[in-house]
Each structure stands twice: as C-alpha cells, then as structure tokens.
Amino acid sequence: MADQKATNVHWHEGDITREHREKTLGHKGATLWFTGLSGSGKSTVAVELEGTLHEMGVTSYRLDGDNVRMGINKNLGFSAEDRTENIRRIGEVSKLFVDSGVIALSSFISPYRADRDQVRELHEAAGMEFIEIFVDCSLEAAESRDPKGLYKKARAGEIKNFTGIDDPYEAPSKPEIHLHSDQQELAEEVQEILALLRERGIISA
C-alpha cells in the first residue's frame, strides 16, 4: 500500500540531492543560455528545442521575458544597473532549475559579455552545466524580421538604448554553440544543440 510504503521505507543516504532528482527524471539538469539580437530567433529555436525534448521525455523549462520581466523582475527597469540585476537574477533562477534536475532554456538578448560570464561562473563554480548558445544573425536580417516592431520604434527614437541600434551587443567570444539563424534551417539548429547535450551526457541518445 502506498500509504504504508511512504512512511516505512526510507532513503538512507541523507538529503535528496541533484543526482537523486536527475535519476528520477532520466536526464541531467543544465542551463542553455540563448543570447542574440532582438529578432535573431532565440525564442524560435528555444521553442522548437523544447518541443523536441518533450517528445524525448525530457523536462525543460523556458525562461524568457514573458515569465520573468512580469514576475520576479517586475521591479526592474532598463538602466545599466537594472539590466545587470535582471541577468543576475535570471542566472540564479536558472541555477535553481539545474539543481532541480530540469533543463533551463533561458532566452534573453543579454547583450553584455560580463553579465553572461557571471552567470557562467555561477554555474561552473557549482559544478553545473552552462551552455552558451549564440543565436547569430545580421542586424539587417533581425531588423527586417522585427517581429515586435521594436526596431521601427528604436529607429524612430521612441525606444532608447536599444541593442544593435544605440546600445552595443557584445558577441560571445567562445560560445559552446554558434548558430547562424539567417543561414541555417531550424531543424539543423536543434540537431546541433541535441548533439552537444548527448556528447555531454545531459541527455541519452
């Protein structure tokens, strides 16, 4: 009986650890950090990957502007200080997900190298996988897509400090994965990521 089992059987190795949770889930936790210009296709890749992982029985969770800027970071603006704090908090939340055994798909422009490197160090210091995925795309291509009409507003001066227009995007120097979303097929991009996840033993073949 489940009731009996729950109280009479005990784990004997102390607290439940990340390894215990990963065993239940059948895969390892990791943060996949998608960085790139607005309109570069970060979310498109993350969504496609999420669906593919789901079909493989892998639990991933997407962190993006929708569930973060309106939630945990709703008291942050867009000053340099607040942008750094924005990424710091997202990095900490991603790390909690890795610790829970889930694969965090964190998709943010995150234009500053120092901020991203801090998130990487946070993970690596804890022995956690951090995979930086540079969703590279020419400004021209991203601007021509302009899915949210933001480039148009930035060009018109209605949005200030817009990445790629009047604020810099600092490209990763050594990303684990460098995608070219203006030249590659989506399926190919997803395969490239899955290959690395297998290579690192995060998911099984």
Added chain:
Amino acid sequence: MADQKATNVHWHEGDITREHREKTLGHKGATLWFTGLSGSGKSTVAVELEGTLHEMGVTSYRLDGDNVRMGINKNLGFSAEDRTENIRRIGEVSKLFVDSGVIALSSFISPYRADRDQVRELHEAAGMEFIEIFVDCSLEAAESRDPKGLYKKARAGEIKNFTGIDDPYEAPSKPEIHLHSDQQELAEEVQEILALLRERGIISA
C-alpha cells in the same frame, strides 16, 4: 533512430504547456509553503517529505534560506522592505517551479500574513496550487530546540527583530494544513500532507 525522430516528428498543438510537462513528470506542480517560527521544524518536515516523494518518483525541490539567501536574494537585508521583497521573489520562483511541473517545497519563517497572502494570490490568479502549511510549535519548544543558537543570540540582544522575540509572528488564519510539531510524530505530519496532495490530485495514490 533518435536523430531522425527528433526532427521529423512534431507536436502539433502549439507551445509546450505546464500540462505537457506534468504529463511527462507523472504528477502536478504545486507550491507547498511551510511557515512557522525558527526551530519549529519546517525544514525537518520538508526534508522528510522530499525523501518520501522521491521514493514515489515525484520530483520536488526545496527552496530555503540556504539556496535563496545566498543566491537570488543575496542583495537583500532584513529591513521590513527587504523581508517583503525576499518573500515576493521566493513566491515568484516557486510559481516558476509549479509552471515547470515540479512541486516546490518552500520553507521560510515568512512571519507576515500579508506577504504570504500575496504569494497565495500570485499562484491562485494563475490557476496554480498553493498549499500553506503552518508548522505550529510553542515558542518555548522552538526556543528549547534552538538548533542554530539564534534564540540565545536574540535574547542576548545580539540579533534584533527576531521573530517571536522582538518581532511578531502572524499565524495563518486558514492554512490548508495545520501541523503541531511539538505534539505530532514526523511520519504523521508527512502522511497528513500526502493525503492532501492525493485529495487534490497533485500526486496519484
């Protein structure tokens, strides 16, 4: 072949939702919020429950001072404002875990009713389960345990605004579960929580 399957088979119902993730995990996401005095036994119950859930194949994740105060909330102190922001952020993180399909075991003194109620509203507005677990214990019993030596320091005036000594603990008026940790067996407390999780369909029998 796994490689082929990943690109050629697609989910056709749009984005992956919480329901998709819960199906993979075999249980629903929920926040179990443990509140009570320092030394009341919140962590003891949460750890025991975590182990029991693990044996049932249920993925839960404990949020507590150790992984929150040193991480996402490391830039917060103990002023009234910072305490409220502390609980707000923990509530938002808990909600993200629920959305991922995981059971969040959030264990914090969280002495103010208004702060806890805000976390409840956050969950309920999103159609998510929030279960408040009042780990009730007399101040005398908690103080006599004093596992971290904090009451001693508070009595000596070395810690100010300590809950139960010179700062109030506002007991929940309608907690989903009211434990009496100075009178109940640990196994009984865990069974009480499991019974409610089954009753609400969060876990199966």
